[in-house]
Amino acid sequence: MAEVTREAKQKINRIGLETKIYRGAKTTLCAGCGHNAISERIISACYEMGVEPERVIKLSGIGCSSKSPAYFLGSAHGFNSVHGRMPSVGTGALLANRQLIAIGVSGDGDTGAIGIGQFVHLMRRNLPIVYIIEDNGCYGLTKGQFSPTADLGSRTKTGVVNDLPPIDTCALAIELGASFVARSFSGDKKQLSSILKAALSHRGTAMLDVLSPCVTFNDHEGSTKSYSYAKEHDDPVGEVDFVPFFEDISIDYEPGTTHEVEMHDGSRLYLKKLEADFNPLDKTQALSVLHRTRDRGEFATGLLYVEPQKADFLEILNMVEDPLATLSQDKVRPSREAFHSLIDSLR
């Protein structure tokens, strides 16, 4: 414990870096935007986990959410890609170098509308990426039209009522094969921090749908994505305590009250049950909780589903450990003999 205090005073993390290394450019989003709070949580999660910024790639599509990778981890590479098609850029980057740590930021429109095809295949491939949807139920950059996650009956600022049912990105991700699925709220600092750190410890697709109210276009009476609605209808499935692999802390709990999950890197998650019998390792239960809470007009938050040992896309493809760009020519070009025997086989 004494050592932790000394480190805190010096304000450096376990790899000797200060918080400012994890910061990015000044945000240009609206004051009070949920997305800024999420950027702050990403900064502190990466700092606390001792993530090496030079190994991180920040990826996004297009939209308010997709601007945010410029506002954290300024010393990491960033790629602001095509609307809804960040998954294919991330897939390419990780195939080229499996040692990279990918953090993708998307929005509810970017994921749920134009990007739904890419989202579907990202989830089923279980690509090792932290995929965050900054979910405000509207297109903030184009003045607040409904997005595909807007709830039935929700109202826009101008009084238009949404008459289409929402896509539940968490239910979809679980169904499609994502191996870490969580929902959180930008206003819940503690829960979001634990989930982000756990997501960084996970190897596979960590899909985080984070409710992130749009203060300019979707924070009024009648909206189901406003701060006040989120605070009143947030229904946590459990409390998430995260213990990173480099900390020797044990948490005591009453038998039967908590699920302990060991993550890929040796970190541990303690999930205290709030919903009776909820088990985040059980896919059917996770889906059922999502349906039940939605029927009550609430939304379940917390770690909804986790499958820590599931093979990820790069393992399945048996990709080499070394980054492709560093492979020498004799490794990427067949030998003269191998080449000629291939050509001869085609005669």
Next chain:
Amino acid sequence: MGEFAGLAYYGEVPTVIFDVQRVGPSTGLPTRTAQGDILSTAFLSHGDTRHLMLFPSSPEECYSMGLEAFDLAEHFQTPVFVMSDLDLGMNTWMADPFEYPTKAIDRGKVLDEETLERIGKFGRYHDVDGDGVPYRTIPGDKMPAYFLRGSGHNEWAAYSERPEDYTQNVDRIGRKFETARDWLPEPKVEINKKAAVGIIAYGTTHWAVKESRDQLRSEADIETSYYRIRSFPFRKALGSFIDRHERVYVVEQNKDAQMVSLMKLELTPAHVERLHSVLHYSGLPIDARSVTDEILAREEYRVKKAG
């Protein structure tokens, strides 16, 4: 597809795309061949783009231009399109055995510590050498990172909407295009000193033209020279070839003479006056007879149709 091509162009991401050209949208008929993507590929994407293209005419060239395309893409940090077609991409062809590559892979300007020391400060889009091609770093290589965001950046890769930054980007990338001109595969040119007629073709049209030249000679004593385009942007030699001939037939497998349209952007009006199009767009691969009959008719020979 178009959006990604533009993003790669402005973000300067080395990319190789093979376009196996075929006829327009449908079921069934797109199993037929065409050379109908020339113009749309040259300018693929929104917003002032112009891409490098290679035109293979055989399996051997698909192989050799494949190798070359990757070197060019990394050298110029831009998309390179290899314009095959369905005839070449799907039908059965005979080919000579491919040759083992002897040239080292060209990775282009990837920043290393030595270069960083020499140039002082890394700017992803900063033109250090004056050829329009900046240095790049690769995620994970521990060299300085940068943020890739399409066209809206200054030379240091910082976000910018300033008109002068945008213009500077567009112009510098344009310089790369000019530098690339003499790096791309050279045309195959056969000059016949007796010929008043020249033929220009590209891709699989080559084979019909080759046979057609024999037919023109044996049936009507018409001697021809031949210029096979193998890349875009064009070489200066294209203009000199046209200068040498009174009439030049450009043979293509599309309706609107797309390659001629591209040529018009680079040639003089005097050159353009000499160009005549021979077009074939039935979905079937072009044949020598169609080319010969069209040229004979234009050369005012009476063509006796079979049957």
